[in-house]
Amino acid sequence: MKYIEPHAHMVSRVTDDYERMAVAGCQAVCEPAFWAGFDRSGPAGFYDYFSQLTEHEPRRAAKFGLKHFCWLCINSKEAEDVKLAEEVISLVPQFLDRPNVLGIGEIGLNKNSRNELRVFELQVELAARYNQLILVHTPHLEDKLKGTRLILDALKSDRRIRPERVIIDHVEEHTVEMVLDAGMWAGMTLYPETKCTPARAIDILETYGRERLWLNSACDWGISDPLAVPKTALEMKKRGHHAALVEKVIFDNPRKFLSQSKNFKRAF
Amino acid sequence: MTRQQVLDLYFLDARHKLVEIAAFLDRVERAEGQDDFRLKNFRAALASLTGRKQHRAKRVLLAFSDPTTKPVAKAGGKGACGAWNPAP
Numbered sequence: 001m002k003y004i005e006p007h008a009h010m011v012s013r014v015t016d017d018y019e020r021m022a023v024a025g026c027q028a029v030c031e032p033a034f035w036a037g038f039d040r041s042g043p044a045g046f047y048d049y050f051s052q053l054t055e056h057e058p059r060r061a062a063k064f065g066l067k068h069f070c071w072l073c074i075n076s077k078e079a080e081d082v083k084l085a086e087e088v089i090s091l092v093p094q095f096l097d098r099p100n101v102l103g104i105g106e107i108g109l110n111k112n113s114r115n116e117l118r119v120f121e122l123q124v125e126l127a128a129r130y131n132q133l134i135l136v137h138t139p140h141l142e143d144k145l146k147g148t149r150l151i152l153d154a155l156k157s158d159r160r161i162r163p164e165r166v167i168i169d170h171v172e173e174h175t176v177e178m179v180l181d182a183g184m185w186a187g188m189t190l191y192p193e194t195k196c197t198p199a200r201a202i203d204i205l206e207t208y209g210r211e212r213l214w215l216n217s218a219c220d221w222g223i224s225d226p227l228a229v230p231k232t233a234l235e236m237k238k239r240g241h242h243a244a245l246v247e248k249v250i251f252d253n254p255r256k257f258l259s260q261s262k263n264f265k266r267a268f
Numbered sequence: 269m270t271r272q273q274v275l276d277l278y279f280l281d282a283r284h285k286l287v288e289i290a291a292f293l294d295r296v297e298r299a300e301g302q303d304d305f306r307l308k309n310f311r312a313a314l315a316s317l318t319g320r321k322q323h324r325a326k327r328v329l330l331a332f333s334d335p336t337t338k339p340v341a342k343a344g345g346k347g348a349c350g351a352w353n354p355a356p
Contacts, residue, residue, distance in 0.1 A: 035346075080343045111343035112334070141348040145333035174329040199278065200325065238277060239269055 001243075003229050003250035005029045006258065007106075007135075007169060007187060007216035010057055010068070011049075012037075017219070017226045022064040024230040027251070028268070029061060030069045030258065032106035032135050035077040037221050043087040046074065050091065054098040067267050069258070071105035071135050072096070079110070079119035089122055096130055102261045103127065105135025106169060109147040112139060121154055128160040133261055135187075138170045140194055148175040152182050165260055169216070170195055176208055185257050189218045190228035198232035202239060205249060214254045289314075309351035 002025045010018070010031050021029065031053060040046060053070040061068035072095055074088040095101060104127040109116045127134045136155075139147035151168065155161050163183035171179055171186040172195065179186040188204060189195040196204070201215055217228035225231070229250055236246045258264040269277070296307060313331035317324055334352040344356070 077346050110346060111348075112339055113343040114339045114341060116343060117339050139348065141350045142332050142334050142352040143348050145330065146336060149337065150339060172329055173323070173326040174333065203325070240273075 001025045001230065001233055001247065001250070002027050003233065003247075004254040004258070005217060005226070005229055006167075006214050006254040007032060007189065007218045008226060009034055009218070009220035010061070011052060012221035013219060013226060015060060015063075018061055018064045018066060021226055022066050024227055026066060026230075028067040028069060028264075030071070030102060030254075031057060032071040032137075033073050033075060034106060034137075034220065035075045039078055043084065043091060046088045047091055050095045054095055054100055058100050067100075069100045069102045069261075069264060069267075071102050073104050073107045073123055074119065075106065076108050076110040076116050076120070076137060076139075079116045080113060082115050082118055085119040085122065089119075089126055092126060093130065096132065099263055099266075102258060102264060103133030103135060104130075105133075105167075106137035107134065108137035108151060108169075109139050110137075110143070112143055112147045112150060117150060117154065120151065124154065124158055124161065128158060133258075134161070134166045136166065136168045138168060138175065140170075144170070144172065145174055148178065152178060152184075155184070156182060164212075167214070167257060170218070171204075172196060173200070173204065176204055176213075180208060180212060185212045185214065187214050187216055189216055190232055191218050191224055198228070198235040201232055202236055202241075205236075210245065210248060210253070212253075212257075213249065214257065215250060305353045305355075306349065306351040 005021060005026050008029050008031060010029060033053065050072055058068040072092050074085050079085050104123055107120055107123040109120060136151055138144050138151060155166060167185040167187055168179040169187035170189045176186050188201040190198055190201060205213060215229050215232055217224060217226055219226040233246045233250050255268060259268065309332050313328045316327035316331055332351045
């Protein structure tokens with residue numbers, strides 16, 4: 001089966017994972033900028049990271065016939081330091097013309113602090129100024145409900161932001177409805193313990209419909225599974241879902257959203 | 269899927285998870301010391317499972333969630349523990 005992995009942190013994965021994903025039918029992998037697991041010492045660390053995402057990773061993926069795309073930003077876990085964030089945000093525009101860049105992401109909130117929200121708004125402003133797609137990270141666990149509400153309020157208050165050009169990621173049963181009602185896309189992340197299982201993600205599809213929803217693994221440096229999307233496709237088949245519906249969810253839907261990026265459309 | 273098919277596919281897995289929850293509560297109560305906000309949230313979440321109402325997963329997630337609406341003054345760390353603490 002063919003699929004798109006719309007959210008994977010491949011800089012943290014071994015090359016074997018690219019091979020396994022390609023064998024499983026992956027056609028393209030999309031990598032949002034995120035936290036390295038430790039705080040970077042300054043803007044230069046982000047410059048190198050953005051270079052890695054736009055130069056090195058596409059070459060590593062191409063060895064297995066995989067197209068590699070990325071999103072750029074400073075993540076919410078390093079957004080408490082507004083001065084650092086402003087310096088990093090000023091680096092982003094010089095990378096936006098690179099051929100594998102999809103937009104600004106994954107921006108969002110982590111602990112729902114004032115500074116995180118300020119940095120989120122600065123990056124929404126950046127996306128609006130450069131007419132970029134937006135990929136949003138919603139907080140973990142007990143912070144997700146409040147963070148999702150704050151994020152939606154901020155996005156809806158900016159009239160330049162078109163909801164169909166925003167994907168709100170890591171939705172669960174208590175946040176998916178408010179995202180879809182806002183006209184935005186919703187990503188379901190298949191991540192052990194802290195996000196959706198394949199069974200729950202399929203429950204959400206069966207409950208809330210098949211439009212403006214996608215599946216991703218968000219595999220990173222933690223315990224996570226780069227094959228979570230094809231494994232969920234298998235679970236859908238076990239439940240008796242038709243192959244065409246499975247393909248819509250794991251390939252057509254992400255392609256539809258991502259094709260709003262000229263870089264993605266050119267490559268597909 | 270029919271209800272029978274759902275049961276065939278998921279019953280054993282759900283049974284396994286239910287026994288794990290029961291064993292967790294036994295383990296916690298066997299241990300010396302006090303409960304904290306996490307166990308209080310956990311018990312509230314369990315209570316939301318009873319009855320025949322739908323949207324149980326949503327209610328469980330809401331039971332663990334921060335219900336406030338204003339941004340906090342400062343992030344007190346990076347991690348989340350899984351349950352909202354009303355008196356940190």
